Amino acid sequence: MKIATKLIHAGLKPDPSTGAIMTPIYQTSTYVQEAPGKHKGYEYARTQNPTRTALENALAAIENGRYGLCFASGSAATDAIIKLLNPGDEVIAANDMYGGTYRMFTKVFAKYGVKFHFINMQDAAAVAEYVNKNTRLVWTETPTNPMMNITDIEAVASICRKHDLLMCVDNTFASPYLQNPLDFGADIIIHSATKYLGGHSDVVHGCVIVNDKGLQEKLAFMQNSTGAVPGPQDCFLVLRGLKTLHLRMERHCANGAKIANWLRSNQKVDKVFWCGFTDHPNHDIAKKQMRDFGGMMSFTLKDDSMEAANRVLSGTRLFALAESLGGVESLIGHPASMTHASIPIEERLKTGLVNSLIRISVGIEDVDDLIDDLQKAIG
Numbered sequence: 592m593k594i595a596t597k598l599i600h601a602g603l604k605p606d607p608s609t610g611a612i613m614t615p616i617y618q619t620s621t622y623v624q625e626a627p628g629k630h631k632g633y634e635y636a637r638t639q640n641p642t643r644t645a646l647e648n649a650l651a652a653i654e655n656g657r658y659g660l661c662f663a664s665g666s667a668a669t670d671a672i673i674k675l676l677n678p679g680d681e682v683i684a685a686n687d688m689y690g691g692t693y694r695m696f697t698k699v700f701a702k703y704g705v706k707f708h709f710i711n712m713q714d715a716a717a718v719a720e721y722v723n724k725n726t727r728l729v730w731t732e733t734p735t736n737p738m739m740n741i742t743d744i745e746a747v748a749s750i751c752r753k754h755d756l757l758m759c760v761d762n763t764f765a766s767p768y769l770q771n772p773l774d775f776g777a778d779i780i781i782h783s784a785t786k787y788l789g790g791h792s793d794v795v796h797g798c799v800i801v802n803d804k805g806l807q808e809k810l811a812f813m814q815n816s817t818g819a820v821p822g823p824q825d826c827f828l829v830l831r832g833l834k835t836l837h838l839r840m841e842r843h844c845a846n847g848a849k850i851a852n853w854l855r856s857n858q859k860v861d862k863v864f865w866c867g868f869t870d871h872p873n874h875d876i877a878k879k880q881m882r883d884f885g886g887m888m889s890f891t892l893k894d895d896s897m898e899a900a901n902r903v904l905s906g907t908r909l910f911a912l913a914e915s916l917g918g919v920e921s922l923i924g925h926p927a928s929m930t931h932a933s934i935p936i937e938e939r940l941k942t943g944l945v946n947s948l949i950r951i952s953v954g955i956e957d958v959d960d961l962i963d964d965l966q967k968a969i970g
């Protein structure tokens with residue numbers, strides 16, 4: 592099946608008890624057994640829930656993987672993966688990823704003895720320099736949040752294979768419509784399904800997709816043992832969101848391309864970060880591993896001050912000033928004071944995350960109205 596068909600049909604079958612075409616929300620905490628151990632595959636809802644199972648199967652199919660696992664948030668999915676490690680293990684991670692992931696690595700897991708190296712992953716070869724006998728995992732986001740840098744998944748995956756390391760890709764920004772990291776050799780995909788997968792800014796949810804049965808079993812053990820599972824209503828919302836992912840992404844991409852080019856032509860804008868520009872440093876890699884370039888981008892102002900950024904951030908009417916991304920409506924945010932406030936200033940400046948950097952998640956409204964809105968706010 593091609594992606595549009597998979598998004599609508601994969602993993603789903605009419606409900607066996609009624610024939611309902613849409614997977615019901617199985618709002619139950621437990622399941623009745625005929626005799627001890629004699630049941631229909633469901634015992635307790637932290638461990639399994641039919642709405643969640645349908646979504647897990649759909650997500651696996653959409654990412655060209657064998658197994659999907661759902662979590663209460665993208666952060667809970669990240670947490671479950673890092674808990675596969677032991678004290679003394681080391682992780683090589685991208686130095687400009689989502690601030691909350693950086694915070695979890697440095698403030699939660701470092702104190703349990705896991706060591707993290709944050710490096711610039713735009714050059715895949717740099718990863719090899721940090722590999723030592725304790726390295727277990729390489730973690731990247733591509734495109735990154737918020738600098739829109741691109742990691743060559745295939746090149747990093749081949750380094751990982753050589754050194755027997757796991758490679759995890761946070762695929763939140765691209766979504767499975769634009770990029771399928773398992774196809775390029777990654778071992779683990781995570782998503783904040785709160786974003787494009789849900790797509791309507793009405794659910795917090797996370798997921799992991801893998802091919803390896805052993806990894807699936809370890810992650811399912813963690814999912815059940817530490818219990819950060821989503822409720823069935825939230826699984827239903829993500830299932831519903833998936834069905835229009837392709838249509839939404841097509842419009843996100845088309846609007847994104849027009850807005851990125853318009854921003855570039857604005858006199859008050861300094862730099863625009865969007866991987867669809869042919870002069871983006873890793874545009875060729877983006878072209879190789881992505882189907883299109885998405886609606887996420889960031890830009891700086893020639894007046895690189897908090898005040899100038901604040902004027903733009905408070906001046907839009909359609910672009911809502913809010914954390915998050917990937918919904919049908921356009922959002923605008925200020926990484927330095929919002930999503931990336933937990934990163935020390937000297938670290939964020941190293942990656943180009945300056946005071947005037949503004950991130951936008953271009954929605955699927957009429958693009959002329961969006962440009963008009965930005966024009967009025969930027970001037």
Ligand SMILES: Cc1ncc(COP(=O)(O)O)c(C=O)c1O
Nearest residue numbers: 664665666689736763783785796
């Ligand atoms: C790239 C990326 N990964 C992970 C997360 C965490 O996901 P959640 O907010 O669903 O916990 C986010 C949240 O913004 C994100 O942008």
